[in-house]
Amino acid sequence: MPVRHLPEEILILIFEELGRRRDFPTLFGCALSSVSFSEPALKIMYRINEQSPLITETDELENLRRRQPGNFDIKSAQQESQLRKWALLWRSIIRSSLSATYKPYCLYIRSLNLDNLKDLLQEGKFSGKIEQDFFAGELQDFHLRTELICTQPTKNRHKIRLVVDFMPILHAVGEAITKKTMLLEELRGPISKEFLPQWIRRLPRLQVLHLQQGHVLTAEAQNAIRENCPSFRSLELYAWTEAKADEHLAALLSTTSGWQNFELYSGSDIGRMSLTAMNHHASTLTSIKLMGLNDDGVRSLGCLKECTALQKLELEAARSFVQLEDLENDAFLKIVAWLNNCCDLKELALNNFYDGPAILAETLATRKFTLTSLSLNKYIASGDKAVAFHAAISEQLSLQRVYLNGDGEDTTNEELQVLVNALSRLSCLQVLDLNQMSDNFKDHHITTLALNLPSLETFYPSGSAITDSVFQALAGLKNLRDMQFCGVTHFTATGIADFIWTLDSTTNSGLTLGLWAVDADHMLSSDAEAFLQELISTRLNGRFWVTSCGEDSDFESESD
Structure with a gap:
């Protein structure tokens, strides 16, 4: 049967499967191929537009400059091409809200990410012809600019230039799109309290709200969520620092239900009232992220005692001075008891907790x-x-990713051996990041881990005077894709080259090999470094970089 005669429901299933696979090139090709394919393909493309490489890989604008070899003009042209595609996506969505496009694309989208539009408007190359083309025609009313005073350090004078005024542009775009569509399920961006309530009232399907500041959740905005958004399930905030933040968040939590996720990314005054109010969502709340907790918040974590359906938990203390086990043992025991009741917990992260090791020692071992x-x-x-x-880690045999970043300056060999023995039992481990806390590692520690963890894909050991002898064991890691030596190394060019030649060109394809702190007496010559970069690129389609002790690196790893 010719494709053009397939029943519509079959075509829809095909396009939905392409969407699940994030196969944007094929969807785009289908949209161009025929009238009958155009609308269903475009619907899927715009419905998942926030997962497009144009959105999720906007950092590639910088990566193209930093990583790819070749002529500067070529790389600059590639950056500009990527930027134009990114701008074209947003331009098509905004124009559709004005009924000025082939199809009403804004009716297809489910997520409005104004943070991403802000990134586009603030991109360094978003100027000149690109800026003019973006705001041409129907979008000229959105082209709002403001004066920026620039100081020229070499001349004693000021220069005034016009730049894109992104905040009123974001609000104008959000206003246009939310007036046009009622189908948005997710709203993200730096939205002011003047616009947020009315946008929420226009979006009865709203499920996820991500805001820069919690104070924009005024009483009017909170009422809009309660009255208009029965499926609301996730609130993400960068910060909430107003005087009554704890009280206001507690009021919202106490008068809604069914939340699955709450995230707070930086310092706030969230404390006992809000933590207690989260228990109203105990049966549905599966993910909590609380960063920058003040001292009262740390002491009050036991108030989350009913939130035991959690699968993902990340906590960070603003200060590491709160000593619970020794000075406030009741609070310590409440936290331990709560965590031990979270039987569905899969991902756990503690940052900057004085009692972090003690809490985890008491919980991991209970299994x-x-x-x-x-x-x-x-x-x-x-x-x-x-x-x-460290010993208790060995009781969690299902671990696939372990990140330990601590002060390991005073660790003894016996203490390190306890850690290595425990980690060596985790045969499912795929990611192991031991940056800094393994500063006293020697060759045999790295060798032991490599021999006992065959599934490792990412490995970040530190260490002192690490030599070529580790490469034989590391070469047996058939899935290794990211190998960063964070400590002082004494490698030779021959040893590194032999290691690269030993790796599997298929399973180790794309390997990143980084040396963070090469000893000054063991620096590679520029010719050797260039040879190794060419070798790893040719043989593994990978990358190699090196930094000497004391030299700053601008490398950005996957874990970053």
């Missing part, structure tokens, strides 16, 4: 939950509490 991801940052990696925590 009340089976973790796939564990992270502990900013802790003292030596001493009895750290040793107890």
Whole structure:
């Protein structure tokens, strides 16, 4: 049967499958191929537009400059091409809200990410012809600019130039789109309190709200959520620092139901009232992220005692001075009891907690939950509490990702051996980041881990005077894609080249190999470095970079 004669429901299933696979090139080709394919393909493309590489990989504008070899003019042209495609996507969505496009694309989208539009408007190359083309025609009323005073350091004078005034543009775009469509399920961006309530009232299907500041959730906005958004399930905030933040958030939590996710990204005054109010969502809340908790918030974490359906939990203390186990043991025991009741917990991260090792030592060993991801940052990696925590890691055999970032300066060989023995039992481990806390590692520690963790894909050990002898064991890691030596290394060019030649060109394809702190007496010559970069690129389609001790690196890893 010719494709053009397939029943419509079959075509829809095909396009939905292409959408699930994020196959944008094929969807775009279908949209261009025929009238009958155009609308269903475009619907899927715009419905998942926020997952397009144009949105999710906007950092490639910088990566193209930094990573790809070749002529500067070529790389600049590639950056500009990427930027134009990004701008064209947003232009088509905005124009459709004005009924000026082939199809009403804004009716297809489910997520309005004004943060991404802000990034576009603030992109350094968004100027000149690109800016003029973006705001041409129907969008000329959106072209709002403001004066920026620039100081020229070499001349004692000021220069005034016009730049894009992004905030009123974002509000104008949001106003136009929310007037046109009622189908948005997700809203993100720096939205002011003057616009937020009316936008929420226009969006009865709203489920996810991501805001820069919590104070824009005024009483009017909160009422709009309660009265108009029965499916609301997730609130993400960058910060909420007003005086009554704890009280206002608690009021919203206490008068709504069914939330599945709450995230707070930086310092706030959230404390006991809000944490207690989260128990109103205990049966549905599966993910909590609380960063920059003040001292009262840290002490009050036990108030979350009913939130035991959690699958993902990330907590960060603003200060590491709150000592619960020794000075406020009741609060410490409440936190431990709460975590031990979270039987569905899969991902757990604690950052900057003085009692982080003690809390984890008391919970991991009980095996009340089976973790796939564990992270502990900013802790003292030596001493009895750290040793107890490291030993308890071995009880979580389902772990696939472990991130330990602590102060390992005073760790002894015996303490490090406890950690290595525990980690060596985690045969499912795919990601292991031991930056800083393994500063006293020697060759045999890295070798032992490599021999016992065959599934490793990402490995970040530190160490002191690490030599070529580790490469034989590392070469056996058939899935290795990201290998960063964060400590001082004494490698030779021959040893590194032999390692690259030993790796599997298929399973190790795309490998990134980085040396963060090469000893000054073991620096590679510029010719050797160039040879190794060419070798890893040719053989593995990978990357190699090197930094000497004390030199700053601008490399950005996947974990960053």
